[in-house]
Amino acid sequence: MSLKLKIEEEIKKAMLAKERDRLRALRAIKSLILLEETKEGGDKGISEEEELKILTKAAKQRKDSAEIFLQQKRQDLADLELSELGVINEFLPKQLSEQELEAELQAIIAEVGAEGPKDMGKVMGAATKKLAGKADGKAISQTVKALLNP
Structure with missing residues (x-):
């Protein structure tokens, strides 16, 4: 339906x-x-x-x-x-928790082979498509920054 x-x-x-x-x-x-x-x-x-x-x-x-x-x-x-x-x-689909979001993003980072902040664009492109509706874009961006900037 x-x-x-x-x-x-x-x-x-x-x-x-x-x-x-x-x-x-x-x-x-x-x-x-x-x-x-x-x-x-x-x-x-x-x-x-x-x-x-x-x-x-x-x-x-x-x-x-x-x-x-x-x-x-x-x-x-x-x-x-x-x-x-x-x-x-x-x-809307159920929103991901912070832990679920972080796990999903770590998988995406591994998938695209991102190594640092310079690869944020690649990660964000894949993440926004895969996580559409499941997480806020702002939350995705902040988590990606945190994961790529150790």
């Missing part, structure tokens, strides 16, 4: 349960998917990889917005963003 169909099913459930916050988040996700599908004038579907990118970007936006709202002492707005983030995270 595609992500779009899952979202539509969840929208129906949220409407029946009268869960306004969840419904708003689900509609936002569906809107992003529909915008991407119709982006280039065609009504072709989008791949799972593209859906994952859309969700990852939306999750990052919500997280960043929540942080800004908390800095501005707007707890009410931060709570809205965090509730939407929770709904988005339901559809």
Whole structure:
């Protein structure tokens, strides 16, 4: 079942349960998917990889917005963003823990034959493809730097 169909099913459930916050988040996700599908004038579907990118970007936006709202002492707005983030995270793959991320990155470093900081680009290219949706790009970058700079 595609992500779009899952979202539509969840929208129906949220409407029946009268869960306004969840419904708003689900509609936002569906809107992003529909915008991407119709982006280039065609009504072709989008791949799972593209859906994952859309969700990852939306999750990052919500997280960043929540942080800004908390800095501005707007707890009410931060709570809205965090509730939407929770709904988005339901559809993303499970995030890797720090230990799992480090183990994956060590395997990638060995695979590409990276020896030092100069090889960071090679490692990041392979890591972002392999770990898409499973780890934040910032966390990947920081861990790669730490592993390549002994």
